[in-house]
Amino acid sequence: MASIDTLFVTKVYRAEMTGAKAELRNAELEAACLSIAEDDEAGQRWCEKHGYPGYTSYASLNDLPWRVPVFGELLKELDKHVAGFAKELEFDLQGRKLVLDSLWINILPPGGIHTSHIHPHSVISGTYYVTIPEGASALKLEDPRLGFMMAAPPRKAKAKQENRQFAYMKPVPGTVLLWESWLRHEVPLNEAESERISVSFNYSWQ
Template structure:
């Protein structure tokens, strides 16, 4: 009998964020988006659909206490994920590097990307109406497969080239920052709202 086993696992952490009022968080996201003229200008200049505070605001936890509560919850999830990943942090911590709002209207997308210079990245979900796009994760070996044939549609999850994760409001997803991911087109008539973040080794 052959000995076949999986190597070099790509881990995905999926859990409820915690005791966070998603209605208050959603209202705060809209309030910030309405007032953030620099962010609106950046989105328009870069043809970004909807709104993101990624390029304009660096102090969300200071502006709204609900965001500090989100960060406090995220710190615990990131610590648990780092333990699962068997990271040797050498007495240092993984600390929040940045956190930002994403509001994607109907037809909005986030194209495929990674988060360079970070260790753990993730998203917590604020509003996911029916028809809102899932998170699409790409096999990090894709560029090395060269002449490999495609995988069967019913391949085991760990063998697929792409994985789609459909979170619920109040969920948090974490992954290592080198993992390529995207948000396909939002097919809902309502906004898809999330808060994304990066943690660095400090």
């Protein structure tokens, strides 16, 4: 009798922040993101220099949870989700904690993309979705074994998600997505008619 084990599973955590309080916080986050993007001249210069579509505060602001109260409120919620994900992953933290390392704004305009990448030097990375208009990009995740599949045939069009080489996570406003930082991911072309706004972050082991 044959059996098949599922080994080396890649887990992605998803949660939805809903309710009146969450909606109010999301509205405040959207306003804050747009205001910061307009005022952050250093971030604007970095985006222009590096050909980054839209705006990111990644290289210019490293204190958003302390600079703007609504980001501090978001951080408290994210800490809970990250702790839950770490427990599911069965990390042995040896008395230490996963702590926020960085948090930044992303504003992706129509036609913008964010090419495939990983987040080195972090343990868990993720994104909180503030504004997701109709037609906005999903998050595209890549099978971490893909580079080793040199002679593998393609997967069937209707293959189960766990057998595909790419997976797409379509968020809505209030969605939190978490993954281990080595997992390669990208944001495909934003086909919406307006901006896609999100807040991304990294947690490190301290």
